[in-house]
Amino acid sequence: MAQQHLDPTDPLVVPADAVAGYLRAQATEFLRALRTHRETGGGAAAAAEESGDAALALRRSARRISGTLHTFRPLLDTDWSESLRPELAWLSGTLGREHAYAARLDRLVTALNRLSGATPFPAQAPKSGSAAASSQPTTTGRATTATPGSRTTTTAGGRATTTTASAGGRSNTAAASAGGRSTAPAPAVGSRSAGAERVGTAEPGTAGPGSRPTATPDRGSLTVGAAKAGALLDRQLTLARTRAHSAALQALGSSRFHAVADNVAVLASEVPLTPTAPTADLRPLAAAAHERLRDAVTGLPLHTAGHPYNAEALIHGLSPDTAPHPQDAPWHQVRLLLRLHRYALEVLHPGAVPVDVRLLTAGEALNRHRDASEAASAAAAAARTPRIAPATAYALGVLHADQRHEVEASRFAFQQSWQKEAVSTS
Structure with a gap:
C-alpha cells in the first residue's frame, strides 16, 4: 500500500x-x-x-x-x-x-x-367487620338464638344455655352446673353478644367464622x-x-x-x-x-x-445448552x-x-x-x-x-x- x-x-x-x-x-x-x-x-x-x-x-x-x-x-x-x-x-x-x-x-x-x-x-379490600357485626341476630325472652360461632347446650334441668365460641374456636363460657342454672347471663334484648362482636371484628390473620382474612398483595397484584x-x-x-x-x-x-x-x-x-x-x-x-x-x-x-x-429463533428454544x-x-x-x-x-x-x-x-x-x-x-x-x-x-x-x-x-x-x-x- x-x-x-x-x-x-x-x-x-x-x-x-x-x-x-x-x-x-x-x-x-x-x-x-x-x-x-x-x-x-x-x-x-x-x-x-x-x-x-x-x-x-x-x-x-x-x-x-x-x-x-x-x-x-x-x-x-x-x-x-x-x-x-x-x-x-x-x-x-x-x-x-x-x-x-x-x-x-x-x-x-x-x-x-x-x-x-x-x-x-392496588385497591384496598373493603372491611367486612361492620357488615358482619350488623347482621348478627339478637335474643328475646327465654329463647336464645345462637350466634355464628356459638353452640346451644341443654342442662339437666332442661334450661338451654348458649355457649359462645371465640375466634379461635374455644368456648368462653363454662358448662352449666349440675343444678341446672346457667353460669352465663342471658343477653339483653337488642344487644349483641360477645361472640357477635368477636365474629364481626376478627383479628387480621385469624380464622374466625363469618370473616375471611384479606390476602396481602405481593408485588402489587402479581x-x-x-x-x-x-x-x-x-x-x-x-x-x-x-x-x-x-x-x-x-x-x-x-x-x-x-x-x-x-x-x-x-x-x-x-x-x-x-x-x-x-x-x-x-x-x-x-x-x-x-x-x-x-x-x-x-x-x-x-x-x-x-x-x-x-x-428460526425458536429452533433451539428448548435446548439445554446455556x-x-x-x-x-x-x-x-x-x-x-x-x-x-x-x-x-x-x-x-x-x-x-x-x-x-x-x-x-x-x-x-x-x-x-x-x-x-x-x-x-x-x-x-x-x-x-x-x-x-x-x-x-x-x-x-x-x-x-x-x-x-x-x-x-x-x-x-x-x-x-x-x-x-x-x-x-x-
Missing part, C-alpha cells in the same frame, strides 16, 4: 495530531474519574452514588481509548498499543457488570409487572407465579450484582489496574506514534472502520428482521463496530461530532437488542433452577418469550433505520 502524504492545501486532511489530542483528552478524563472514585470510595449514600458515577466515567474513557487504539493502530506503536488494549477491555468489562445486572433486574421486574397487569397502588419468579430473579441478580461490585473493588485495588493507570498517565502526556504518523491522514482509517461496519451489517439477516415473526442465542452474536458484533465508528467520528471532529439521526436510532436499537437478549438469557437461566414450582417456571417462560419478542422488535427497528441510511447515502 502506497504511503499517503499530507497535502497542506487540502482543508479536509485530518493529521495524526488529532488522534494524539483525542487520546490525551480521554486519558485526562480517565485520571480525573479515578481521583474522584478514590475520594468518594465510601461513606454516605451521596458519596457512594458519586463513586458509582466515577466508575462509569472510568469505563467510558477506557472504552474510547481502547476503541481508538484499535481503529488507528497503524499510527501507534504496535507493542505498546497491543499490550494496553486488552487491559482496557478487561477494565471496562469489570466495571460494567454491576450496572448491567442492576439494569437487567429492573428490566425484568418491569416486564413482569406489565405482563401480569399489576398496578403500582400472580403467584409471577411474584415468585420476580423473587427468584431478584435473589439471583442481586447476588450477581453484589459479586460484580466486589470484583470491581478488588480490580481497582489490584496491581493489574495500577499498571493500566500508569500507562494511561503516560498517555496523558505523550502518545507513542510511529515515525510515519506525522505524514498520514486519519480519514482512510476512519473510512475503513465504517466499511467494516457496513460489511458486518451486510451479513445480517435484514430481510428476516423486516418481518414481525422470526420462526450458551448465548446463536442468532445474537452477529448483532452484538455490529453494535461493537458501530461504537468504533462513532469513536472514529469523535476523533475526526474534535469540536462537535455531526449529528446523524439514523445512526443514533440504529445505535439505540442495538442497545435495546443487547439488553433484551441478556434479559432473556437471565430468565432462561432462572427457569433452569431445580425444584421450582410449575407456576414459577411458566412465568419465567412467558418472560423469556417476551424478551425475545423485544429482541425481534429491536432488530426490526435497526433494519428500518439502516435501510433509510442506505437510501439516503446511495
Whole structure:
C-alpha cells in the first residue's frame, strides 16, 4: 500500500495530531474519574452514588481509548498499543457488570409487572367487620338464638344455655352446673353478644367464622407465579450484582489496574506514534472502520428482521445448552463496530461530532437488542433452577418469550433505520 502524504492545501486532511489530542483528552478524563472514585470510595449514600458515577466515567474513557487504539493502530506503536488494549477491555468489562445486572433486574421486574397487569397502588379490600357485626341476630325472652360461632347446650334441668365460641374456636363460657342454672347471663334484648362482636371484628390473620382474612398483595397484584419468579430473579441478580461490585473493588485495588493507570498517565502526556504518523491522514482509517461496519451489517439477516415473526429463533428454544442465542452474536458484533465508528467520528471532529439521526436510532436499537437478549438469557437461566414450582417456571417462560419478542422488535427497528441510511447515502 502506497504511503499517503499530507497535502497542506487540502482543508479536509485530518493529521495524526488529532488522534494524539483525542487520546490525551480521554486519558485526562480517565485520571480525573479515578481521583474522584478514590475520594468518594465510601461513606454516605451521596458519596457512594458519586463513586458509582466515577466508575462509569472510568469505563467510558477506557472504552474510547481502547476503541481508538484499535481503529488507528497503524499510527501507534504496535507493542505498546497491543499490550494496553486488552487491559482496557478487561477494565471496562469489570466495571460494567454491576450496572448491567442492576439494569437487567429492573428490566425484568418491569416486564413482569406489565405482563401480569399489576398496578403500582392496588385497591384496598373493603372491611367486612361492620357488615358482619350488623347482621348478627339478637335474643328475646327465654329463647336464645345462637350466634355464628356459638353452640346451644341443654342442662339437666332442661334450661338451654348458649355457649359462645371465640375466634379461635374455644368456648368462653363454662358448662352449666349440675343444678341446672346457667353460669352465663342471658343477653339483653337488642344487644349483641360477645361472640357477635368477636365474629364481626376478627383479628387480621385469624380464622374466625363469618370473616375471611384479606390476602396481602405481593408485588402489587402479581400472580403467584409471577411474584415468585420476580423473587427468584431478584435473589439471583442481586447476588450477581453484589459479586460484580466486589470484583470491581478488588480490580481497582489490584496491581493489574495500577499498571493500566500508569500507562494511561503516560498517555496523558505523550502518545507513542510511529515515525510515519506525522505524514498520514486519519480519514482512510476512519473510512475503513465504517466499511467494516457496513460489511458486518451486510451479513445480517435484514430481510428476516423486516418481518414481525422470526420462526428460526425458536429452533433451539428448548435446548439445554446455556450458551448465548446463536442468532445474537452477529448483532452484538455490529453494535461493537458501530461504537468504533462513532469513536472514529469523535476523533475526526474534535469540536462537535455531526449529528446523524439514523445512526443514533440504529445505535439505540442495538442497545435495546443487547439488553433484551441478556434479559432473556437471565430468565432462561432462572427457569433452569431445580425444584421450582410449575407456576414459577411458566412465568419465567412467558418472560423469556417476551424478551425475545423485544429482541425481534429491536432488530426490526435497526433494519428500518439502516435501510433509510442506505437510501439516503446511495
